[in-house]
Amino acid sequence: MKIALLGYGKMGKAIETIALQRGHTIVIKTSRDSDYNINDADVAIDFSVPSAAFNNISNCLNNQVPVISGTTGWLEQYDDIVSLCEKQKGAFIYASNFSLGVNIFFELNETLAKMMAKLNDYKLDIEEIHHTQKLDAPSGTAITLAEGIIKNNSAYQDWQLDTASDKNIPIIAKRIPEVPGTHIISYTSPIDTIKIEHEAHNREGFALGAVIAAEWLADKTGVFTMKDVLNIG
Ligand SMILES: NC(=O)C1=CN([C@@H]2O[C@H](COP(=O)(O)OP(=O)(O)OC[C@H]3O[C@@H](n4cnc5c(N)ncnc54)[C@H](OP(=O)(O)O)[C@@H]3O)[C@@H](O)[C@H]2O)C=CC1
Numbered sequence: 198m199k200i201a202l203l204g205y206g207k208m209g210k211a212i213e214t215i216a217l218q219r220g221h222t223i224v225i226k227t228s229r230d231s232d233y234n235i236n237d238a239d240v241a242i243d244f245s246v247p248s249a250a251f252n253n254i255s256n257c258l259n260n261q262v263p264v265i266s267g268t269t270g271w272l273e274q275y276d277d278i279v280s281l282c283e284k285q286k287g288a289f290i291y292a293s294n295f296s297l298g299v300n301i302f303f304e305l306n307e308t309l310a311k312m313m314a315k316l317n318d319y320k321l322d323i324e325e326i327h328h329t330q331k332l333d334a335p336s337g338t339a340i341t342l343a344e345g346i347i348k349n350n351s352a353y354q355d356w357q358l359d360t361a362s363d364k365n366i367p368i369i370a371k372r373i374p375e376v377p378g379t380h381i382i383s384y385t386s387p388i389d390t391i392k393i394e395h396e397a398h399n400r401e402g403f404a405l406g407a408v409i410a411a412e413w414l415a416d417k418t419g420v421f422t423m424k425d426v427l428n429i430g
C-alpha cells in the first residue's frame with residue numbers, strides 16, 4: 198500500500214519503520230507546513246497534533262482516502278468527523294491507543310469495573326505517566342479507560358483531571374522524561390488495594406497496531422474502532 202504519514206514525529210517515524218518492514222511504501226510525510234496531494238496515497242495515518250487532526254482527517258475523507266487517526270486531544274470534533282465520513286461514504290478509525298496490549302487492558306478494565314460496581318469501600322483512581330513532550334492531559338488512553346468504567350459502574354458519571362470528587366473518577370497525569378506510556382487503575386480500601394497496570398516499553402506496539410489498522414481499513418467503508426480490527430471483547 199502507498200501510505201501517507203500525516204505527522205512525522207516520534208510516532209510517524211516508528212510507523213514508517215514497521216510499514217516498510219511489512220512491504221508498504223511511504224509516499225507522503227507531513228509536518229506543520231507541508232504541501233501535499235493526499236490522492237497520491239491509498240491510505241493515510243494521522244499521528245499529528247490536536248490542532249491539526251480535524252483538518253488532516255477531513256482532507257482525507259473529502260478525497261475518498263481511508264484514514265486512521267491516533268492523535269489525541271481533538272475528540273470534541275469526533276462526531277463531526279463521523280458525520281463527514283458517512284456523508285462522503287469514507288472509511289475512518291480513531292483509537293486513543295492502537296497497541297494490542299492496551300486493547301486487551303481496555304477489556305480487563307471493563308470486566309474489573311463490573312466486578313467492583315457493588316463494592317462501595319473502594320476508592321478508584323487512574324494514573325497516567327508520559328514523556329514531557331506530550332501536549333495533552335489526561336492522555337486519550339486514560340479517558341477511554343474512564344469511559345469504560347463509567348459504562349460499567351453507575352457510581353461514576355464523569356472523570357476529572359487531578360481532583361477527586363463524588364461521582365467523578367480522578368485522573369492523575371504525570372510527566373517524566375522518556376516514558377512512552379503507562380496507565381494504572383487502582384481501587385483502594387482501608388484493607389487492601391487492587392491494581393491493574395499497562396506499561397509500554399517503547400512505541401512499537403502503538404505503531405504496529407496503527408499499520409495493522411490501516412491494512413484492515415483500506416478496502417472498507419464506514420467508521421470503525423480497534424475492537425473491529427482486533428476482533429476482541
Ligand atoms: N493512539 C495511539 O496509539 C497513540 C497516540 N499518540 C498520539 O499521537 C500524536 C503524535 O504523537 P508523537 O508522534 O509522539 O508527537 P510528535 O510531537 O513527536 O509529532 C507530531 C508531529 O505532528 C506534526 N505536525 C504539527 N502540525 C501539523 C500539521 N498541521 N499537519 C501535520 N502534521 C503536523 C509535527 O510537525 P513539526 O515537527 O513541524 O512540529 C510532528 O512531526 C499525539 O497526539 C499523541 O498523543 C501517540 C502514541 C500512540
Ligand SMILES: O=C(O)C1=N[C@H](C(=O)O)C[C@H](O)C1
Pocket residue numbers: 269293294327331335336337338339377378379
Ligand atoms: O502522547 C503519547 O506518547 C501517547 N499518547 C496516547 C494517549 O494519549 O493515550 C497513547 C500512548 O499512551 C502514548
